[in-house]
Amino acid sequence: MQSPFKPGRRCVCQRPLPAPFRLSSLLLRSTRHRTDSGTQPSPQGRRTRRQSKCLHIRACLNAAAAPSFQQLQQPGQDAGKVTVVMKFGGSSVANAQRMREVADIICSFPEHLPCIVLSAMGKTTNLLLAAGSEALTTDPSSIPSLQPLRDIKELHRKAAGELRVDGKAHAEMESLLNELQQLLVGISIMQDLTPRALDSLASFGERLSTRIFAAFLRAEGLAAQQYDAWDLGLTSTDDFTNADVLYEPTLAKIAAKLAPPGKAQQAIPVVTGFLARGINTGAITTLGRGGSDLSATVIGAALDLPEVQVWKDVDGVLTSDPRIVTKALPVPLLTYEEATELAFFGAQVLHPQAMQPALQSRQLAVRVKNSYNRRAGGTVIVQKRDMQEVLMTSIVLKDNVTLLDVVSTRMLGQFGFLSTVFGIFADNKISVDVVATSEISISLTLDPSKMWSRDLIDEELDALVHAFEGVAKASYQRNMSIISLICNIDRTSEILEKVFKVLGNMKINVKMMSQGASKTNISLVVDDEQAKPAISALHQEFFKC
Ligand SMILES: Nc1ncnc2c1ncn2[C@@H]1O[C@H](COP(=O)(O)OP(=O)(O)O)[C@@H](O)[C@H]1O
Numbered sequence: 390m391q392s393p394f395k396p397g398r399r400c401v402c403q404r405p406l407p408a409p410f411r412l413s414s415l416l417l418r419s420t421r422h423r424t425d426s427g428t429q430p431s432p433q434g435r436r437t438r439r440q441s442k443c444l445h446i447r448a449c450l451n452a453a454a455a456p457s458f459q460q461l462q463q464p465g466q467d468a469g470k471v472t473v474v475m476k477f478g479g480s481s482v483a484n485a486q487r488m489r490e491v492a493d494i495i496c497s498f499p500e501h502l503p504c505i506v507l508s509a510m511g512k513t514t515n516l517l518l519a520a521g522s523e524a525l526t527t528d529p530s531s532i533p534s535l536q537p538l539r540d541i542k543e544l545h546r547k548a549a550g551e552l553r554v555d556g557k558a559h560a561e562m563e564s565l566l567n568e569l570q571q572l573l574v575g576i577s578i579m580q581d582l583t584p585r586a587l588d589s590l591a592s593f594g595e596r597l598s599t600r601i602f603a604a605f606l607r608a609e610g611l612a613a614q615q616y617d618a619w620d621l622g623l624t625s626t627d628d629f630t631n632a633d634v635l636y637e638p639t640l641a642k643i644a645a646k647l648a649p650p651g652k653a654q655q656a657i658p659v660v661t662g663f664l665a666r667g668i669n670t671g672a673i674t675t676l677g678r679g680g681s682d683l684s685a686t687v688i689g690a691a692l693d694l695p696e697v698q699v700w701k702d703v704d705g706v707l708t709s710d711p712r713i714v715t716k717a718l719p720v721p722l723l724t725y726e727e728a729t730e731l732a733f734f735g736a737q738v739l740h741p742q743a744m745q746p747a748l749q750s751r752q753l754a755v756r757v758k759n760s761y762n763r764r765a766g767g768t769v770i771v772q773k774r775d776m777q778e779v780l781m782t783s784i785v786l787k788d789n790v791t792l793l794d795v796v797s798t799r800m801l802g803q804f805g806f807l808s809t810v811f812g813i814f815a816d817n818k819i820s821v822d823v824v825a826t827s828e829i830s831i832s833l834t835l836d837p838s839k840m841w842s843r844d845l846i847d848e849e850l851d852a853l854v855h856a857f858e859g860v861a862k863a864s865y866q867r868n869m870s871i872i873s874l875i876c877n878i879d880r881t882s883e884i885l886e887k888v889f890k891v892l893g894n895m896k897i898n899v900k901m902m903s904q905g906a907s908k909t910n911i912s913l914v915v916d917d918e919q920a921k922p923a924i925s926a927l928h929q930e931f932f933k934c
């Protein structure tokens with residue numbers, strides 16, 4: 390958590406939506422009751438800030454007394470259409486108090502009709518996966534006492550109780566918790582945890598959080614409707630644990646469901662992030678860790694919206710991972726390409742695929758905001774930005790990678806060498822991050838997370854080296870790190886001069902370097918234990934902090 394939430398301020402959307410989308414009468418109602426600056430007294434004078442906030446929420450959310458979204462539109466406005474997608478990550482919905490804050494954030498944009506995408510509460514996904522692997526070594530009769538399962542039950546029951554969710558949502562929650570327990574008993578009996586079962590297991594987090602939150606909004610008087618991603622038609626490949634969204638069937642189905650022509654949206658949709666259904670199996674799939682960002686941008690693109698907001702626990706995309714550089718600064722503006730490179734090369738803040746829908750739509754801005762510090766400007770991610778003044782944007786770490794050297798055993802100039810090498814990777818389903826080649830040799834880094842967080846194990850690496858026999862001589866080094874410099878490639882000489890001055894002073898040897906095709910990224914491979922000190926020193930050099 391970067392900064393504590395400061396109540397009482399209204400978060401001002403920096404790029405207001407076009408007038409036809411504004412729910413003007415709602416805005417008028419709510420501003421009358423709101424303490425906008427947090428320091429000004431409310432119009433009612435004696436009301437506390439919390440009371441004013443409650444009034445504000447009620448003014449926004451009171452669907453029973455207040456008009457529906459449709460009624461709130463001015464004549465001639467595009468009635469009842471979703472105008473923004475707001476995604477809240479696990480840290481933003483970690484408990485009942487956080488869910489209240491999220492409701493407050495939603496209300497601070499009364500001009501918007503949002504579609505809400507939620508992740509699982511707090512660390513629920515990790516708990517679910519831990520429960521799955523513990524179930525493999527637990528007797529079926531002892532499953533109910535598994536600690537991660539007990540933690541999950543306690544977290545959700547406590548939140549549901551504190552948020553006064555209705556009987557129906559309560560029953561749905563209990564039914565899901567029971568189903569989860571049954572699944573774990575099944576895993577224990579079968580002594581098997583397939584990727585498909587892993588995805589079913591991981592799905593419970595989002596299915597629970599969205600039901601509780603939608604019921605809470607209803608308890609606060611706001612019309613809200615929970616959707617599982619497949620209710621909206623989110624369809625993926627059948628690559629369990631890391632499925633790809635299939636855009637063609639998905640986008641049209643979401644649009645038909647959430648924006649049917651001539652029909653107004655009657656309730657705020659609250660949708661599970663991270664989940665889809667496989668096109669062939671029809672089974673639950675997940676979009677890879679952090680996949681709710683992608684769910685949000687897919688929905689934004691399907692509805693042709695100008696903005697998707699992803700709310701996190703940091704002030705935006707930062708100049709480095711704040712766990713490495715505590716003084717890392719927010720980056721106000723990024724391009725889709727920069728954000729993709731940054732995410733692909735290890736910055737956990739965004740899902741690597743999340744910009745794909747934005748790239749297709751081109752008018753979709755992705756805004757990263759801090760739900761703990763709404764006043765922070767955040768980061769806006771767009772198609773293009775002026776790079777003239779930019780030298781360095783962000784310094785990213787991907788650790789625990791393996792460096793593989795492959796040297797051809799044949800003559801110089803041999804054609805087909807590269808295609809043979811990459812064919813072997815394809816056969817072994819291994820993805821490659823950074824590549825540097827000469828005519829007879831190739832060095833590359835291998836993605837350690839072939840599946841979830843499982844490392845490439847030694848036997849797999851030995852099998853890979855074996856697969857090159859007869860074509861090339863291969864050797865590998867584990868425990869390497871990729872430092873990625875997201876920067877202005879037009880100023881490479883200036884950047885590299887600074888980089889090598891810093892690394893030279895620290896006596897850090899760069900094992901491999903790649904710039905090549907990327908327009909935004911220079912990658913350096915160093916030993917794992919040197920990477921974090923190197924990043925701190927590089928950050929100091931480029932950002933002076
Ligand atoms: N360059 C970076 N900028 C911002 N956050 C980063 C960066 N690199 C890593 N992080 C980490 O990403 C976290 C936010 O991402 P994530 O945990 O997925 O958020 P959420 O669960 O709220 O969606 C931050 O708490 C931070 O520790």
Ligand SMILES: N[C@@H](CC(=O)OP(=O)(O)O)C(=O)O
Nearest residue numbers: 478479508514678679680681
């Ligand atoms: N709950 C899933 C999906 C997700 O997007 O989570 P978060 O928004 O908290 O990173 C995960 O933990 O991977």
